[in-house]
Amino acid sequence: MLLYRAELDADLTLTGGGHLQARGLLVEVPHADVTRPEIAACLVTSLGLRNVDRVALTAVRIFGAPATIKGRSESRIEYVELSHVIESGMTTYPGLPAPVISAYRTWAESRAAYAEGTEFSFDRIDLIGQTGTYLDSPRHRYVDGADLAGIPLGRLADLPAVVVRLVGAERRGIDAADLEPYVVAGRAVLLHTGADRHWASERYGVDSPFLTEAGARLLADRGAALVGIDAANLDDAVPGGARPAHSVLLAAEIPIVEHLTNLSELPPLGARFTAAPPRIAGFGTFPVRAFATMPWFEPHDHTRSAGWLPTSAQQ
Template sequence: MSPRLIDLSVPVVDGPSEATPVEVDLLDHAAAPAALGLRPEDFPEGESISNETVTLTTHTGTHMDAPLHYGLTSGGRPAAAIDEIPLEWCHAPGVRLDLRHVPPGAAITAADLEDALAKVSHELRPGDIVLLWTGADRLWGTDAYRSQHPGMTRESTAWLVERGVRVIGIDAWGFDRPFGSMIGDYRETGDNGFLWPAHLYGREHAYCQLEKLAHLDKLPDATGFTVVCFPVKLTGLGAGWTRVVAVVGDQ
């Protein structure tokens, strides 16, 4: 039986779930001949080949954040850009952890991860790709998607990375708690440790995070699949668009 492929990505599209716009300038088939300095009659049906110019951020749609996104250094060395991520990190056994009980705005703790892992009877191995299943992708296409999700902490991120995990994915707009939750706590306490603690942990130990995953509910089990998540090779940048796919039945 051939392996089954499950798409774990959201589409790149302008809409309320993205914080920044996606702009598309289309050169359609009918206008293309003139753009090439030719006539419509020079082509069959008067149509040449089309083209699109797209303006968007590297964090639009499903994407991978590289250590360079978190800071200029990681573990005392220059932080790796997205084109420098080892390919081996991006093709590895996957582990889905069910965290749907953690409410929006709340922190996903190390204890939450430990409990979720115990329920799937799996011992983490170096290189495993861990997928955090919050269920927040059900809000894709709405404004609520950007704010109604839980998020990781420094401690929970360290709990995974110190066990050899190098890529961690989440089916939510962001990896940390929502912007409003972090800013609210910071303004109330004056403690800047509330600001992107999971991201900033990457300045201590290199790891990558996948944001805006989807369809983790379609995985047949918590383990027994391979994750393929190669980012676009954008030289020297902190993130790259990524088509994330689970391969089921290849192990």
């Protein structure tokens, strides 16, 4: 396992006036394909600064080093659960059938088939694809679109994530202007609205946040790898209404994950996202075990909190 560092020159402009310069500075970064905005975040946090208006990076070089460094503790990986638990009888979306979990063959019923003291359970579940936290493939929207078996693993696993904070927004629609500051190419774009706090209640899905058509087009045009949301639907799910966000993203073969949870535990940058469904042919949507991974360091390593980033450094 490697730790990664960036060797850089940087010019920092402070919000209260003033200017800092760094030359040949070494900063630990979370992964090998780290972007300049992520490097800026690591730099600002490692220096303990909170009043930075702008970061200009030059002469950046990324290199790896062994995980065990003299005087330092080895890094570990932290896993963050982003899926809801699927339980028999639960409601994911009003009007859709709940899953039914039952025993096909119990432990007691299996004993006759094995040696004494050996028993197994054979469990059965009846559900529709739109249960719990699930992923939509292009086939969900388009009859000739790629199904679950047709999505490359590179679009589902270990994607660099960018978390867009939208909690407390005064309007429901997430528009292009909300996404404009973010670098999204090749990334899982996770829309953190806070709507998951109403999960399993009557309020869940009522006046839910959603992605507008303009927002979806920006993400598609800029090459997002996947789009997820912690709300009931990526679109404004009014009865009989259009579904432009699904239409735009799935036409561009960008998978969608709905009903995420726990996005507040992720930094804006630096996490890796995975949401892989079973490899089922002829199926468009299925539950996933969505999760994120992040490097974890001992408390004296300041790069653990490298998610904070001045808006101007995201350009």
